[in-house]
Amino acid sequence: MKKEDILEKSRQENRGGDERERKVRLDAYGLAHLFGILICFVTTVFEGIRYDVSFFKTPGMMILFGTNTVLHLFCAVKVGKKYEWFVGIASLLLFVGAVFLYFRHHLVG
Numbered sequence: 001m002k003k004e005d006i007l008e009k010s011r012q013e014n015r016g017g018d019e020r021e022r023k024v025r026l027d028a029y030g031l032a033h034l035f036g037i038l039i040c041f042v043t044t045v046f047e048g049i050r051y052d053v054s055f056f057k058t059p060g061m062m063i064l065f066g067t068n069t070v071l072h073l074f075c076a077v078k079v080g081k082k083y084e085w086f087v088g089i090a091s092l093l094l095f096v097g098a099v100f101l102y103f104r105h106h107l108v109g
Contacts, residue, residue, distance in 0.1 A: 033067060033071060036063070036064075036067060037064050037067065037068065039060075040060035040061065040063045040064040040067075041060065041064060043060050059102060061094075061098040061102075062095060062098045062099055062102055065091050065092075065094040065095035065098050066095045068087070068088075068091040068095075069088055069091040069092045069095050071088075072084050072085075072087040072088030072091055073085075073088035073089075073091075073092070075088075076088050
């Protein structure tokens with residue numbers, strides 16, 4: 001390979017930052033994901049306790065399970081680990097159930 005080809009290949013590989021930057025960014029996304037889940041969970045529980053026993057007046061559970069579904073199924077496709085598939089499919093089922101209950105509550109009353 002020519003020197004220019006090697007340099008161009010290196011530039012393309014490091015376009016998204018070096019390995020350390022990518023790791024820090026992934027860790028930050030993971031932390032943000034957990035924080036989002038915590039916010040959704042706390043607000044959903046608070047509304048359920050304060051206003052009604054029904055937890056599905058707020059879309060918090062849909063957001064929680066939907067985000068978790070996308071995260072784990074994406075990792076499952078890219079990495080192929082059984083754990084990611086299991087959690088992704090379980091989250092998908094819970095997401096579909098939350099959507100059903102949310103719309104049932106709002107459409108049927």
